[in-house]
Amino acid sequence: MTSFVLSRVEDGIGFLTLNDPDRLNPVTFERIAQINTAAREMSARDDVRVVVVTGAGRSFCAGADLAGEDTFLTDDSPPASGSVVAAPGLWTLTAMPQPVIAMINGPAVGYGLELALQADIRVAGASARIGHPAAKLGAITDTGAATWLLPRLVGPGVAAEILFSGQLYDAEAALRMRLVNHVVPDAELSAFTTELAATIAANSPWAVRTTKRLLFNALEDTSRGAVLEQYLHVNDGDPDYDPSVHLARFRRR
Known part of the structure; x- marks a missing residue:
């Protein structure tokens, strides 16, 4: 079985890449477990000073794989196992001891938004689209990141609008809402994020x-x-x- 998460390390920077580009990197509970395992393994590496999380192709993460049966919308879906890395923190990326940058290279929807929220810093490409459509599906967010981390990032009023409306916001709107730290042209996204990661990695x-x-x-x-x-x-x-x-x-x- 091909791994959903690709891991590599270059010059002290660890990269975790969600890898189903043809389908915009959707997640299932099994795939979330793979993300957690890859994060746990990266956390244990002393040679990794900064971690960059992104998606392959033209998407960060399109959210739950609604075409499958292993999603939060099914009655018999199990809870995601191993959701916390063995370190302080409640979510996969907040629990990593290294600082984490989410490189948002396209849609970050639903779980994709919640994964990006767990990062310490978010850099978006101009084509990024960010939001959480749970309310449109008759559901609520399922990791808690959107109801705890999001209001602390953007304020309770903006968080309420994002979650109540279920809308997708473009990169510039996300920047105005303080959802992301930077917006850069798609062609410059990788270089900009890697340079930022290298700046952090050079410190203690x-x-x-x-x-x-x-x-x-x-x-x-x-x-x-x-x-x-x-x-x-x-x-x-x-x-x-x-x-x-x-x-x-x-x-x-």
Whole structure:
């Protein structure tokens, strides 16, 4: 059986690519389990400093495979197993210790939107279309990412409009709504995202991973608790990282 998720690592950047381009990369419960397994394996690699998640062809992920029987719309569908990677966090990508960039190269619909929401950063190509049509199908979101992460990203009012309407939004609208960080021409999407990932990968892995955990934990912590947790880590430092290359820019010549 051909794997639905392709994994590769280049120069400290891990790439997870959903791979059914002819059908716009739809998911089933079995395919979600493959995503979770691939993410778990990538999480365990010390040589991976940043992860980029994308889809093959002209789509990020078109959502549930409604042509099959293994979807949330069937009465006998099992819950997705292994939905949490063995690390802090509630969802597959938030649980990864490395920062994750969603490279949205086309439709990110339903589960595709929820997967992108789990990433720390979202970069969209100009042809991206983003939304969640669950309400049009008489259903609700099934991972919780859209009802917990989405309002924290765009605000409760915008999140309500996205979920209640079931509409698809183009890339520029998604940028105005703060659904994505950047919109770039499709032809430049891969290069732009890889350059951003390389910029992050050049920094201290410990600092970046610790900051990711602090950012996520702060979403549900009090300000006092967030400051305390940061205080507990601030003096740990990264014994394997040499910041001299960056510090040199600030030294007098």
